[in-house]
Amino acid sequence: xxxxxxxxxxxxxxxxxxxxxxxxxxxxxxxxxxxxxxxxxxxxxxxxxxxxxxxxxxxxxxxxxxxxxxxxxxxxxxxxxxxxxxxxxxxxxxxxxxxxxxxxxxxxxxxxxxxxxxxxxxxxxxxxxxxxxxxxxxxxxxxxxxxxxxxxxxxxxxxxxxxxxxxxxxxxxxxxxxxxxxxxxxxxxxxxxxxxxxxxxxxxxxxxxxxxxxxxxxxxxxxxxxxxxxxxxxxxxxxxxxxxxxxxxxxxxxxxxxxxxxxxxxxxxxxxxxxxxxxxxxxxxxxxxxxxxxxxxxxxxxxxxxxxxxxxxxxxxxxxxxxxxxxxxxxxxxxxxxxxxxxxxxxxxxxxxxxxxxxxxxxxxxxxxxxxxxxxxxxxxxxxxxxxxxxxxxxxxxxxxxxxxxxxxxxxxxxxxxxxxxxxxxxxxxxxxxxxxxxxxxxxxxxxxxxxxxxxxxxxxxxxxxxxxxxx
Numbered sequence: 203x204x205x206x207x208x209x210x211x212x213x214x215x216x217x218x219x220x221x222x223x224x225x226x227x228x229x230x231x232x233x234x235x236x237x238x239x240x241x242x243x244x245x246x247x248x249x250x251x252x253x254x255x256x257x258x259x260x261x262x263x264x265x266x267x268x269x270x271x272x273x274x275x276x277x278x279x280x281x282x283x284x285x286x287x288x289x290x291x292x293x294x295x296x297x298x299x300x301x302x303x304x305x306x307x308x309x310x311x312x313x314x315x316x317x318x319x320x321x322x323x324x325x326x327x328x329x330x331x332x333x334x335x336x337x338x339x340x341x342x343x344x345x346x347x348x349x350x351x352x353x354x355x356x357x358x359x360x361x362x363x364x365x366x367x368x369x370x371x372x373x374x375x376x377x378x379x380x381x382x383x384x385x386x387x388x389x390x391x392x393x394x395x396x397x398x399x400x401x402x403x404x405x406x407x408x409x410x411x412x413x414x415x416x417x418x419x420x421x422x423x424x425x426x427x428x429x430x431x432x433x434x435x436x437x438x439x440x441x442x443x444x445x446x447x448x449x450x451x452x453x454x455x456x457x458x459x460x461x462x463x464x465x466x467x468x469x470x471x472x473x474x475x476x477x478x479x480x481x482x483x484x485x486x487x488x489x490x491x492x493x494x495x496x497x498x499x500x501x502x503x504x505x506x507x508x509x510x511x512x513x514x515x516x517x518x519x520x521x522x523x524x525x526x527x528x529x530x531x532x533x534x535x536x537x538x539x540x541x542x543x544x545x546x547x548x549x550x551x552x553x554x555x556x557x558x559x560x561x562x563x564x565x566x567x568x569x570x571x572x573x574x575x576x577x578x579x580x581x582x583x584x585x586x587x588x589x590x591x592x593x594x595x596x597x598x599x600x601x602x603x604x605x606x607x608x609x610x611x612x613x614x615x616x617x618x619x620x621x622x623x624x625x626x627x628x629x630x631x632x633x634x635x636x637x638x639x640x641x642x643x644x645x646x647x648x649x650x651x652x653x654x655x656x657x658x659x660x661x662x663x664x665x666x667x668x669x670x671x672x673x674x
Contacts, residue, residue, distance in 0.1 A: 220401050223363060226354050227402040230364055231371040231409030233350065234343035238375030238410060239417045241320055241342065245335050248328025249496045256488045271485025275478040277329040281322045281534045282477045286470075289314040292322065294530060295337025295537035297390075298630035300344050300369055304362055304391060307635055312349035316342055322535040330484035330495035332525035336376045337537020340386075343372025343410075366391050367402040371410035376539075377423055378414055379596035383407035385589045390627065423499075423597045426506050426573070430566045431602055437609065439561070443553050443571075444578055444610040448617025450549055451582020455618065455626050457527050458538070459633065465531040466637070477532050484525075494521055498544040505547045506572045506598075515552040519545060538626070542583055543576045550575015573600050577607045578614035585618065585625035587611040 252270075259266045285292055291299045291308070292315045302308035323338040347368025348361070355361040366387045374383030387403040388395060432440075465473060484495055493501045501518065504510050510518070526541040554571025558564060573594060580590035591607045594600075618625075624632065 220398065223360070223398055223402045224405045226350075226364055227367045227405035228409050229354075230343075230347045230350055230368045231406030232413060234346050234368050234371040234406065235375045235410030235413030237316075237320070237342055237346060238339045238372050239414055241323065241339055242335060242376065242414075242418070244320075244324045245327055245497070248324050252328055252330065252488070252496065253492050256485075256492055260489060267489060268485070270488060271482045273481075274329040274485045274488075275481030277325050278331065278477045278481040278484075278532065278534060279474055281326040281329075282473065282532050285318055285322050285535060286533060289318040290533070291315065292318040292341070292535050293533035294535070294630070295539075295627075296341025296344075296535070297337055297369075297537070297627050298634060300341055300365070301391060301627060301631050302635065303344075304366065305631075307631075310345060310348040310365070312345040312352075315345040316349070319345070319535050326534040327496050327536055329481060330488060331480075331529040331532070331534055331536055332495065332498065332522060332541055333529050333534070333536025334497050334538065334540025334543075335536075336373060336539035338535050339372040339376040340369045340537070341372070343368040343370070343375075363399050363402050366399055367406035370403040371406040374407035375410040375414040377593060377597055378411060378418075378421075379593050380404075380407040380411040382589055382593035382596055383410070385592055386586070389586045389589050390584065422599045424503055424506055426569050426598055426600065428567045428569055428573075428600055428602070432564070432566045432570060432606065436564055436566070437606070439557050439564075440574065440606050440609050441613055443550065443574060444613025445617060446553055447546065447549060447575065447578035447610065448582045448614040450545075451579055451614060452618045452621060452623055454523075454542070454545070454579075454583050455623055455629065457523070458530060458626065459629055461527040461531040462630075463633070465533075473532070476528075477534075480528055480532065487521075487525075491521070494518065494525070497540045498522060499540065502540075502544045502547050505551050506569050508568050510551075512552070512555040515548050515555065519548040519552065522548070538583075539580075542580050546576040546579030547572040548575070549579060570600075570603065570606070573598055573603060574606055574610045578610040581611040582614040582618055583626050585615060587615045 255273075256270050259270050289311065291311070296315070296319065299308055300310075303310050319338045319342050323335065327333055327335065344365045345368075347365040351361040351364040355364055369391060370383035370387040372383075373386050374380040377383075384400070384403050384407050387399060392399060465476065468476065488495050493504070501510075505515070522541065522544055526538065526545070529536065530538060550571045550573070551568070553575070554568060557571075558568075577590045577594040580593065581587040584590065587608075591604070591611050594607060595604065
């Protein structure tokens, strides 16, 4: 039976469209990968410069020790002012703003976001803000796709596909995790399966990851060696770990929204004072605990390598939790991916330490608890268990932990879901849209004379008008 010519023609058009989208995805992944690598190397240099500056100041007397604190305070103030005046949508992680664009609520000003996010992220995180590079890299990848899409995409639908692919490419390059970038696009940004989005994002993420590996190297983000793995008898403890992380994730979401709402109610001058005070505090903390500042990548690696004393895990968790809340509430560019992973590895390792006291028969590498903690905490906060599981696998190369990771992720995911907690990026988007609506309602509020409910003292009086007219 001969094929239907119309069906064959439709299939040919779909195939051609995929090929065109794939080529565009390759180009966007290439540019996004280069920018992500530049941002990553710049941040690493800024953090090394910060640590060297703190060490230099400590070796030159008591007065010089407070110079980093003042410099950090001024730098963070500059970042907050420039971001709020030039591109406020570049503040924070940028992922809620991206989700708002894909939902049709926001616009993306590509060049502004790219410049403010890059420079502001390097200066802010380099000054010690407890934020990460991943959210900014995602938004910068989307901004690059928006800039290119204005010339390459014939319509808004294709532009959204390219912007999603650019965001996934940014995540892939930030973590050396191309598969996690693809699932981030499908699970978090679109919450659905679309073949055009899948193909374009896959090509962009693989391309960006290749660029990253050519420049930085093939090794995963965290180098761990797990010799012995847990047996089935430890799985009940993994269920308890998932419950523990689920409640901690619920606390993270509530605290982040609460602190951000509190700071947003402050006047601009008070926000500046808060930013300067935070910089001073970060400078003082850096004199004693420099590893607790910035992205915290070295601290995460130390915990996974069992170089942190067990009794210090709880202290580091409280400190980083507080610094993350205050840092994000300032509105400076910076994401919560890296802070989430650090808090997760601290919480997981602390839980493992408690288990080792209660049940000393657990004979496997202690690093397993930290790996499971990262995946579970990410799943509880972001509510994307598949992305979290794949992300941790690609970051650590601990592929034999797939089943425990899945168990911890789904259990930790269920706790905030049971309490009907909104995933953090959706909650931040709803908050931003509410603020935008309130601002527009104040801008376009009708005059008192145009409302029937206005007080009598504000309404024009005919008698008063007649008297004024008669006196002229």
